[in-house]
């Protein structure tokens with residue numbers, strides 16, 4: 001009898017443990033589900049599928065159309081590099097130079113062409129990235145793995161600690177800029193127009209082919225390519241490359257990323273000297289179109305790299 005009571009107790013205990021384990025697993029699954037940013041994940045998933053469709057469709061066309069389409073996508077890609085590199089990164093996030101209103105409006109338009117979040121949100125996340133580089137309070141902490149730093153961080157909700165730190169970041173200069181406020185208020189309308197509708201029609205009139213072809217190539221394929229190039233700054237440039245200016249930090253110097261991102265891949269220098277508007281050492285062999293663009297704007301009287309640095 002004693003044996004059977006013991007057996008019964010043991011089996012009840014193990015059933016209890018099993019139940020608790022199941023409950024924990026369910027809780028974990030629910031938590032994992034809650035942490036996913038579902039609309040963003042679905043959007044990025046669909047956009048990637050459309051980009052692949054655009055790439056396949058592109059190669060069904062004749063050689064001349066392919067060349068014209070690649071040239072248009074390359075041109076728009078480099079314009080969006082200016083919007084991200086010279087614009088939201090060096091001007092707004094770091095305040096490494098000052099610029100006139102027409103210049104800021106122009107770069108706001110080019111930043112919208114990249115559709116990577118408004119200038120306000122992009123800058124706030126980036127200030128957090130520099131303040132807490134490669135720690136749990138870095139939005140794209142490299143220590144959580146390559147995929148997380150590359151794009152995984154956009155697919156999950158931010159931790160409460162990260163949200164709280166985001167609110168502590170000083171963004172008064174961004175709120176005071178009417179160009180930034182205008183874009184923030186009209187962000188989705190502006191981005192839909194500049195990132196997708198205008199490139200679609202440009203392709204339709206310049207390259208030829210159908211409107212669907214224009215949307216899938218100059219719109220979506222170019223957009224996804226630019227996203228991955230920008231994400232490479234957070235992933236590749238925190239893992240692969242040399243560290244000549246500070247060997248004790250993760251950011252690296254990476255020529256490959258610099259070529260495709262307009263000079264944003266000189267990341268070891270940039271993390272060491274984030275207020276430098278060049279975002280790289282001032283050497284002739286450092287590929288840096290985003291810096292050359294700022295220099296040209298300064299020559300034309302539209303930008304000033306000598307004024308007091310705010311951020």
Ligand SMILES: [Zn+2]
Nearest residue numbers: 233234251267
């Ligand atoms: Zn970085």
Ligand SMILES: [Zn+2]
Nearest residue numbers: 126130270274
């Ligand atoms: Zn930066």
